[in-house]
Amino acid sequence: MSYSRFILSLAQVLLILGLAPAVSWFIKKMKAASQNRVGPTLLQVYADLGKLFRKGMVISERASWIFHGMPYVLFSVTLVAASMVPVFFEGSLLGFMGDLIVFVYLLALGKFFLALAALDTGTSFGGMGSSREMTLSSLAEPALLLALFALAYHAKTLSLEGLAAHFNRQAPFRILFFTLPALGALLIVAIAESGRIPVDNPATHLELTMIHEAMILEYSGPYLALIEWSHEIKQLIFLSLLANVFFPWGLSNAESVAGLLFSPAVYLLKIFSLAFVIGWIEILSAKLRLFRVPDLLGVAYVLAVLSLLGQLMMGRWM
Amino acid sequence: MKSLFVLQIILYILGGVAGLSFERNKTRTSVLTYLLAAAGGGVGVLYSLVALRGQNLLVLNLPGFALFGNLRLEVDPLAAFFIFVISFLSIATSIFAIGYSREFKGKSAGFLGFLYNFFILTMILVVAVRNAFYFLIFWELMSLVSYFLVVFEHEKPEARRAGILYLVMTHVGTAFISIAFLALFANSGSFSFDDFVKSAPSLSSVWKNTIFICALIGFGTKAGMIPLHIWLPEAHPQAPSHVSALMSGVMIKTAIYALLRFLFNFLGSIPSWWGSLILVLGIASTLLGILYALMEHDLKRLLAFSSIENIGIILLGIGAAMFFASSRHFPFASFALIASLYHVLNHAVFKGLLFLGAGSVLSATHTRDMESLGGLIKNMPWTAACFLVGSVAISALPPLNGFVSEWMTFIALLSGFQCEGLGIRFFSPILASLLGLAGALAAMCFVKAFGVTFLGAPRSSHSEHAQEVSPSMKIGMMILALSCFFFAAAAPFIVSRLGKLSAALIGSEVPSSYFGRGSFLLEPSGLGQFSPWFAWGVFAAVLMSLLVLGRLWLKERAIQIGPTWDCGVPNLSPRMQYSATGYSKPLRRIFSFLYQPTRRVEVEDEGHELLRTAQRFESKIRPLFEEVFYRPVAKLVFWISEKAKQIQTGHIQLYLSYIFVTLIVLLLLVRLT
């Protein structure tokens, strides 16, 4: 891996770290606008993070080292996963390390510890949250995988870089014809994974409706900051995955300097437009009942199957 | 080499005898037996590692019954691999058992040691023997000894019931296995495996299919393949924990071993539908196994069910291998086979670890019911840590060994992309995604298992006053916990070794460069790649640095310890935590078509429903296979027997008429022929 590529991919990771709060700010802002409120300013979200980092903590006496360790594990996992996705050019820092299965399972590892930590303090909320979270995410897993596999089938590779590169080579809109269902599937999964309406409501603290919030109820201070941040990062990862796999245009291959100047802009554009879509969904739809969510995920799975079938029926190279 | 093999056998025999000979209930005796067993395991690991290379296989040729040929023991690479797995696990369990067998003071722990040693011995022999007749003998002995281990605490009625179910089921299996072997004998005219292999081409396809089906049923029963699994969750929990570790860890794998022998050695070329059938059974076992595991709140039963899941994963690998072999994609085939063999090893390690953990919990709290556990991580940090490692590994999460083999299974399934035929191209990703579902469910299952057992607040005085277990038990668990990391890191080496083995099985030489470059594992057609080293190198680096930073950062932050937030309700009691049953409630509801749960709520109140004094909630799921198939069959058999017993009425005239009628019928028969 050449020197410049290394620098670039490092820059990508940093970009994601930096950008993550902004994206969720964007969505918050949209909602505020839709409710005729003036939402927080962009600076506010960073300020909140900083404040949390600087605060002290209150920790339950029941908490064990699992509770303490979880934020670190979660964040580092998210970080590693983040450094596997290509952002504004076809390479990524650790993309060579493994393929999309590794990527998915890294995120799963984070979730595993999150769910454990939720049980650690022995509240009924924690248990409820972790139970629901694990249930939904395990139902989301096959849809996520199958959608990715459908793409992989098209690209003949499982590596995220490879996917991005492959779709970047294809003529636009021809690919979309097959992959659109997969896009739908991944969108639904992304919403579920990043805990947004209609699956989960990030804003609520009403025990019956919350999932993700319930798990981290006991956290405060720097730990909370880490968790929130990695949550936002995860959301951004999914968005950029969507962006770079389905709309790979303008993804530069790290040779042309012009492309390098041009592609981050395009990336931002894509990300925020996707964020707009998600925000829009969030504005329009109400939260689903817990036991309706599986149906939604089922839809996602069916979409994934459809995209696979489409490719099989019409042959790979149409 | 050969001497080591003999030495291992002798060590086990000595261990067994030691268990019986010296004073029964002294700790010294059990220490001696288990040390001998551990030594045997060590020896086994030594020579099996060498024999795995495949040069100079060791052969022992003992005289036997005249009609059935010699008792020939031979350690070829396949056998060596399984011997390695058995021996390796048995080291850890034996060391664990030294401390654990204190549980059985006064219940003739010596006898337990005797059975334990012979159990391991029979497994080794089953793997090593090369003659159908003696194979059956050792096979049945293995079942018999394990039966005695299952009913070791036979004052418990459920243990007795489980024992009967177990032995009868395995006996049914053995009947099918014997048919398979006898058919091979009828074809080859001899009982020796070599002749089976020689005469494999001359098998007619009808016989081939019959033998395949019989072998599948027979060994599937032992392996706990759905729908033949019903004995497994009953029997495994009943045995003493170090034995359950062996049963779940390796005993069911001997069935996998035998299945491989049949499929790749005895039956010659493979029709493609075999592979598909095994794939279907595999995915069924995987999903149903973990789904049933999720509903358990008995720790050891939960583990037993998850064994069914893992057998499913192994079968997925084998099925894929067979399919690819039948469509002559040999690189893929051997990759799939590597995956399944690798998973055999890994599952042995972490399932063994988990059972040992469960054993420690059992010995510390004397209950297996998760509903009365909790908060053990405070009093038993070591056990908790080891159990956590096991849980992460079995949930197939990076960077532990479980993930490596699961990743390979994924890839093996996805290689179906490369094959001709819409069917495989369509179903391979579907199967893979379902495997993903199973993985996620497993993660949930073990979050529940670990979380409810070790985290939160203790739910009973047992778990509140639990003590950390004795050093030997800790050591036993540590060995396995560490090897969970080791077998992940050693992946490239293991894969190259297994590559040779699987190539030999499939019968086509595939260069190991297909499967790995440097520290990377490769899919033969470059579909995907993964480097466990990097994965957990990077992960560990990031984590470590974060931890350091975090510590530094938190130094000057004020951290105060307070009670858990009780949302204003005073004195938050442990009973307000989520219970194991509650944890899996959403799934129980989502998959209600499978579970068909029934619930009973009893409320006691003082006149008005708001003035509740007590409330009892009970929720059961319907064991589908038992109720739909097994119980009706058993009922039918007994009904028929009852009816058939009518012939013995006690009237002598009737008896005479039996003779009479038979005679006349026979006379007419002769007349007419």
Add this chain to the structure above:
Amino acid sequence: MTLVHLLSIPLVSGFLAVISPTKKLVRLFFVLGALILAGCSWYFVFRTNAHKPVFMFSENLMMDALAAIFVLLITTVGLLSSLYAAGYLFKDGDLAIPVIKLRRYVFFFHLFLFTMLLAVLSNNLGIMWIAIEGTTLASAFLVNVDDKKSSIEAAWKYLILCTVGIALALFGIILVYYSAIAGALGEQENLLHWSLLLKKAKALDPQVMKLAFIFVLVGYGTKAGLAPFHSWLPDAHSQAPSPVSALLSGVLLSCSVFGIVRFHILTRIATGSGFSNGLLVFFGILSVAVACPFILVQADYKRLLAYSSVEHMGLAAAGIGFGGPLGIYGALLHIVNHAFTKSLLFFCSGHLLHQFQTKEIKGVRGLLKTNPFLGGIFFLGILAISGLPPFSIFVSEFSILSGGFAAKRFMACAVLLFLLVLIFAGFLRHASNMTLGTREQEPRSEKSLLMDSVLGLGIVLVFVMGFYIPAPLQSLLESASRIVQGVVS
């Protein structure tokens, strides 16, 4: 020493027992006679190499390898059960049996041994018939030692059914004799000599031989307890005192199977077809099938054992029917193994009956706790009888089955395997209920070293035969199976 001496030993000791005044003496002659008999038979069989037949009495008596095996069986099991009985029936105290009865018992016991020996040693089919009829008459009194209602009933059924059967067998023998005459094989006096008939078997008329075989099969089959002629068997075996039951099901049944085998050999050569094989296989499997439900659902443990005898005789018959070296060797070995295992189990049942005072399976619980020695042996014995390795019966069953596969009788073998599994399930259920678990009531138990040692000996025998067959016995079995295959050496 000659066959005559062998035959005279039981007669003499029986006679001595009758005339001896005191209980001690009766017991002495009882055991001593069996001991000497066993010793002599072993010595005799293994010294005169039984591979070429030994004749006596103008060829009326003959001992070839086949007969030799049965001689060993009779005398050995006889010894075991007499040893056991010496502890079992000659108790003192409240349960003591009056000496008159004991005398009668001992006399008939030895008479029984004599008749069985005569049956297997006689070359003359007529004499064999007489001897087998004699076994019925002798053992009828043994079945009914105590004049309880039930035992009288059992004895009556035993008498009637077996005598009818025997009469039919005689009919068969006459037919054979007739076809021998019709074939003009030689002067009349020794036309019933099996050895002669074997030489000239080709000349016998196939039609008549078929007819004869049917009659013999039904006749001796009744005695051998093949279904559907077995109905007397569970009654007699469950009512007889345990040592006698051991002798009945261990040896007597086998002797009648022996009779059938002799005729089977002739018939197969005469007809030159698998007619008799087919019948044997059919009735063998039928017996196993009939025994199965009674083993699955059974309330009385002695009847349980009795039915398993039906099953095992069926297996032996099927093995003979399958033919071929494996099948026949297996069948003969099976007869030997079954004799030892089953008698062991009947001895155990004697213990049980004495300790729990009931034949009900329900009545026996938690045996392993109350009496580990007995419980362990009983459990292992049950496992052995239901054909689990490392016990001897597994070997013979397996070789019978492989004989079946070698003879291309696949369906038959599949059915057999299926039934065997069911039977195993039944046995395991009963055994687990009886031995495992915790006890409710404290059973009475006074130790009798003699009886316990017999049990120990038995289980060791059963276990050792599971993986090692002594060379002389092995060669005996092989040459015997050669005889049955009709390879006239």
Add this chain to the structure above:
Amino acid sequence: MEQEWILSIIHLTSMAFLVTSFALLVSPQLFSCIRFYAIHSFLLAVITLSTAFYNHVYHLIISAVLTLVLKTIVIPQIFFRMIRQLGMRKEVETYINIPLSLLFSTLLVFISFYGVGNMKALDLLLSKESVSIAVSTLFLGMFMMTTRKKALTQVLGLLLIENGVFLMGVTTTFGMPLLVEIGIFFDVLVGAIIMGVFVFKIRGAFEGIDVDKLTMLKG
């Protein structure tokens, strides 16, 4: 010349033999049963004797005499005494009434004639039908055993079978070797005696010799 005589006697007597066994089967009285049995045995003796003279196998005379002594005199006497001592009811209880049993028995006779008659292997017999008669006697005996209730009548049926077998022996093979003959007679006698003993035991234990009561052992 006299050979024909003897032969016709044999034919005649064997026919009478069959008829007698019918009579034995249907006679309602216990005493008459026994008498018929005596006659039956007597006819058997006659057949034996004539066969002995017909083809000059003189040891058959011995067995003829034995038959006469044992079966026509001794055994019936034993039975008569037993009946007196037991003081049992005189008539025969059966499961199926006389006409029906007649029907059955004719069927059986037909079967036996169909089954073993006209078997070409039997051609060189002097009276071919005697085989079928023997077989049918056998069947009738078994039929009797299966349909009668009293222990004693069962024994009678058994003896009937015995006679049938014996007839077979005499007519087809001109008698077994003497040794065997004697043995068989001995067995028959002992058998009869022992059964007699047991009849007494049953009488003692079950008050009455009705075999229906002997159904404690089942399953």
